[in-house]
Amino acid sequence: MTKKPxxxxxxxxxxxxxxxxxxNWVLDMVGKRFRxxxxxxxxxxxxxSSVCAAICVKALGAERIIGIFTPERECKEETNELGRxxxxxxxxxxxxxxxxELLKASGCYERRDDGIRMSVPEFQRGWGSKVVLPNILxxxxxxxxxxxxxxxxxxxxxxxxxxxxxxxxxxxxNFKQRTRKMMEYYHADRLNYAVIGTPNKLxxxxxxxxxxxxxxxxxxxxxxLYKTQVYQLGRHYGLPDIVLNRAPTTDTYSLPxxxxxxxxxxxxxxxxIALFAYHNGYTPLELSTYLSITPEQAERIYRxxxxxxxxxxxxxSPPLILP
Amino acid sequence: xxxxxxxxxxxxREFVKNNFLYSSEIEDIxxxxxxxxxxxxxxxxxxxxxxxxxxxxxxxxxxxEVVPENLDSFQNIERFVRSKL
Amino acid sequence: xxFNKNVLYMNSENEVERIIGFIRNNVVERKxxxxxxxxxxxxxSALVxxxxxxxxxxxxxxxxxxxEKESNPxxxxxxxxxxxxxxxxxxxxxxxxxxxxxxxxxxxDSIIMDLYPEYLPDKHRIKITLPGNILEKDGLNFxxxxxxxxxxxxxxxxxxxxxxxxxxxxxxxxQRTRMMHLYYNAExxxxxxxxxxxxxxTLQGYFVKCGDxxxxxxxxxxLYKTQVYQLSRHLGIPPEIIDRQPSPDTFNSQVGDEEFFFRMPYDxxxxxxxxxxxxxxxxxxxxxxxxxKSQVERVLRDLTSKFRSTKHLxxxxxxxxxxx
Numbered sequence: 001m002t003k004k005p006x007x008x009x010x011x012x013x014x015x016x017x018x019x020x021x022x023x024n025w026v027l028d029m030v031g032k033r034f035r036x037x038x039x040x041x042x043x044x045x046x047x048x049s050s051v052c053a054a055i056c057v058k059a060l061g062a063e064r065i066i067g068i069f070t071p072e073r074e075c076k077e078e079t080n081e082l083g084r085x086x087x088x089x090x091x092x093x094x095x096x097x098x099x100x101e102l103l104k105a106s107g108c109y110e111r112r113d114d115g116i117r118m119s120v121p122e123f124q125r126g127w128g129s130k131v132v133l134p135n136i137l138x139x140x141x142x143x144x145x146x147x148x149x150x151x152x153x154x155x156x157x158x159x160x161x162x163x164x165x166x167x168x169x170x171x172x173x174n175f176k177q178r179t180r181k182m183m184e185y186y187h188a189d190r191l192n193y194a195v196i197g198t199p200n201k202l203x204x205x206x207x208x209x210x211x212x213x214x215x216x217x218x219x220x221x222x223x224x225l226y227k228t229q230v231y232q233l234g235r236h237y238g239l240p241d242i243v244l245n246r247a248p249t250t251d252t253y254s255l256p257x258x259x260x261x262x263x264x265x266x267x268x269x270x271x272x273i274a275l276f277a278y279h280n281g282y283t284p285l286e287l288s289t290y291l292s293i294t295p296e297q298a299e300r301i302y303r304x305x306x307x308x309x310x311x312x313x314x315x316x317s318p319p320l321i322l323p
Numbered sequence: 324x325x326x327x328x329x330x331x332x333x334x335x336r337e338f339v340k341n342n343f344l345y346s347s348e349i350e351d352i353x354x355x356x357x358x359x360x361x362x363x364x365x366x367x368x369x370x371x372x373x374x375x376x377x378x379x380x381x382x383x384x385x386x387x388e389v390v391p392e393n394l395d396s397f398q399n400i401e402r403f404v405r406s407k408l
Numbered sequence: 409x410x411f412n413k414n415v416l417y418m419n420s421e422n423e424v425e426r427i428i429g430f431i432r433n434n435v436v437e438r439k440x441x442x443x444x445x446x447x448x449x450x451x452x453s454a455l456v457x458x459x460x461x462x463x464x465x466x467x468x469x470x471x472x473x474x475x476e477k478e479s480n481p482x483x484x485x486x487x488x489x490x491x492x493x494x495x496x497x498x499x500x501x502x503x504x505x506x507x508x509x510x511x512x513x514x515x516x517d518s519i520i521m522d523l524y525p526e527y528l529p530d531k532h533r534i535k536i537t538l539p540g541n542i543l544e545k546d547g548l549n550f551x552x553x554x555x556x557x558x559x560x561x562x563x564x565x566x567x568x569x570x571x572x573x574x575x576x577x578x579x580x581x582x583q584r585t586r587m588m589h590l591y592y593n594a595e596x597x598x599x600x601x602x603x604x605x606x607x608x609x610t611l612q613g614y615f616v617k618c619g620d621x622x623x624x625x626x627x628x629x630x631l632y633k634t635q636v637y638q639l640s641r642h643l644g645i646p647p648e649i650i651d652r653q654p655s656p657d658t659f660n661s662q663v664g665d666e667e668f669f670f671r672m673p674y675d676x677x678x679x680x681x682x683x684x685x686x687x688x689x690x691x692x693x694x695x696x697x698x699x700x701k702s703q704v705e706r707v708l709r710d711l712t713s714k715f716r717s718t719k720h721l722x723x724x725x726x727x728x729x730x731x732x
Contacts, residue, residue: 365717
């Protein structure tokens with residue numbers, strides 16, 4: 001059987017059918033399997049959490065949904081505003097929990113800054129920072145990250161990170177996702193609601209989530225959808241344009257950091273096709289033709305996908321137990 | 324006029340149907356099915372049941388009355404509530 | 409299938425070797441440099457840390473002691489004694505400040521104050537319990553709050569659902585905060601977080617999701633509590649830890665696992681769990697354990713109900729992904 005040539009059309013879904021399918025599944029899971037009364041969703045202002053919220057509203061009723069914002073001092077205010085917009089648009093209760101004091105108490109900022117200083121000794125508190133992976137298309141240097149810092153005058157320094165520094169910065173930053181998730185579980189537990197996980201297929205498959213952070217949930221309604229498909233559902237649900245047009249970010253570092261910079265090294269609509277191609281037996285040559293890159297670059301992408309998937313199988317399984 | 328059994332059972336069925344999201348299952352539960360065996364009630368489910376019964380029928384359930392004979396089926400609840408009214 | 413009072417007895421050294429192999433394989437396969445363990449001063453974490461040291465050597469095991477203001481002071485002492493005896497590096501990190509920032513104490517205390525306005529958090533002690541021993545008297549599970557002033561009981565009342573949910577949501581923050589610290593240390597050192605949940609806890613859902621249940625590996629989740637004791641004695645865990653009453657160590661008024669969760673002593677829990685798992689028939693259970701049919705029935709009913717209602721805690725969160 002000849003495969004169809006790669007194109008965005010291969011990812012197109014019937015949004016109405018798919019929405020209905022997921023909504024029924026959510027009701028079944030929350031009501032029957034978990035015996036819970038509603039759902040809690042962390043609203044980041046991004047399309048994933050917004051679509052999850054829309055699904056749950058249709059499935060369970062707006063009065064049974066709670067949206068939670070968890071801003072902290074390094075968050076952009078825009079995130080909060082977008083989250084609130086979605087909550088109002090869907091007619092759900094919104095709870096705002098500022099987690100800055102929590103992050104200070106756990107030593108998140110301090111420990112992260114110590115990690116940065118292992119690479120940039122002159123780094124000062126209050127400077128902006130973000131972690132960037134090299135573009136996989138440009139080189140084979142996997143897993144060598146750079147830290148970019150910006151001082152108060154706007155000067156930027158870009159520095160390669162050694163392993164210790166990278167691990168420290170990421171481990172400390174992970175307090176943010178975990179603290180957010182703890183807030184979601186707190187509200188869910190007191191109300192006997194389910195916690196919704198918002199990773200999409202790209203994130204779920206490639207491990208772009210924090211264990212016991214955004215990777216934790218009672219159910220994951222869009223883990224089977226490519227990012228392109230999530231946007232399709234977003235349009236189906238009539239989400240505000242400003243949410244649909246916003247580029248995906250990580251909202252973890254104090255400098256704006258796109259997901260592309262931190263983890264994917266390709267824009268999401270290309271990563272979707274690459275992952276689809278990988279899962280459906282397309283050769284690197286076929287991928288390279290579609291993306292207008294060299295076959296070597298396409299091979300690097302496949303190797304990157306493979307190594308990420310290898311690592312993520314542990315993140316996705318329950319704790320290993322001896323039989 | 325006696326407080327007939329259907330009233331109590333009817334209210335209980337309505338409560339269980341409205342309070343748990345899986346309402347399609349409710350029709351499927353007979354008057355004598357054990358809630359626990361059917362998996363409808365777990366530890367916090369019991370508490371919810373107790374709270375509702377006390378508030379709706381105006382009775383007070385003592386700790387040592389929190390036993391399956393009194394609470395674990397529509398029929399048991401009806402019998403128990405009638406005995407307290 | 410055989411069922412008798414000695415059915416849980418194992419060959420200690422063989423079992424230790426088996427668990428050590430499991431620990432080593434996991435660390436090696438995942439290319440990690442060692443393990444991080446939360447040390448509670450209780451027997452489960454003591455056994456797990458001893459096994460990890462046997463498996464990997466003491467340099468590759470890092471202990472974290474994470475007390476808060478309501479922890480039993482003995483927990484921290486015992487944890488430190490044992491860590492020193494094992495020769496592992498460890499850190500003591502009080503999490504009270506964080507719990508205060510979460511409002512964990514405050515949220516719980518405001519629920520209590522609604523019930524008993526005279527409650528004084530700094531002077532009074534609280535605990536939550538289930539009804540008594542289920543073998544002695546049948547009864548469904550409900551939670552009661554006890555407030556005492558160190559000398560006498562001031563308040564005792566059954567809790568409503570929204571009250572117990574609110575209280576547990578607040579106290580579960582303790583276990584989840586600990587999880588965050590375990591992972592911070594594990595991730596910065598490229599290590600795995602090792603869990604300490606045993607078999608009855610696992611199968612009955614006696615752990616906090618994303619708390620003490622949120623770990624990378626569970627080396628004793630297959631062991632009945634009786635077997636935890638057996639292996640602990642075999643490995644020379646300090647007697648004060650072995651003899652300590654097992655408890656969640658969540659409330660400032662001491663409450664044991666029996667009062668708080670199982671409603672039976674551990675040796676009975678183990679036997680019932682074994683019988684239930686292996687489909688031992690009713691008559692045999694009654695004979696071996698010297699109990700009546702109605703006693704056995706009510707325990708099995710409780711066991712099944714707890715297993716079923718916590719099933720989702722042992723599984724991956726469902727999604728619509730097809731099988732990989």
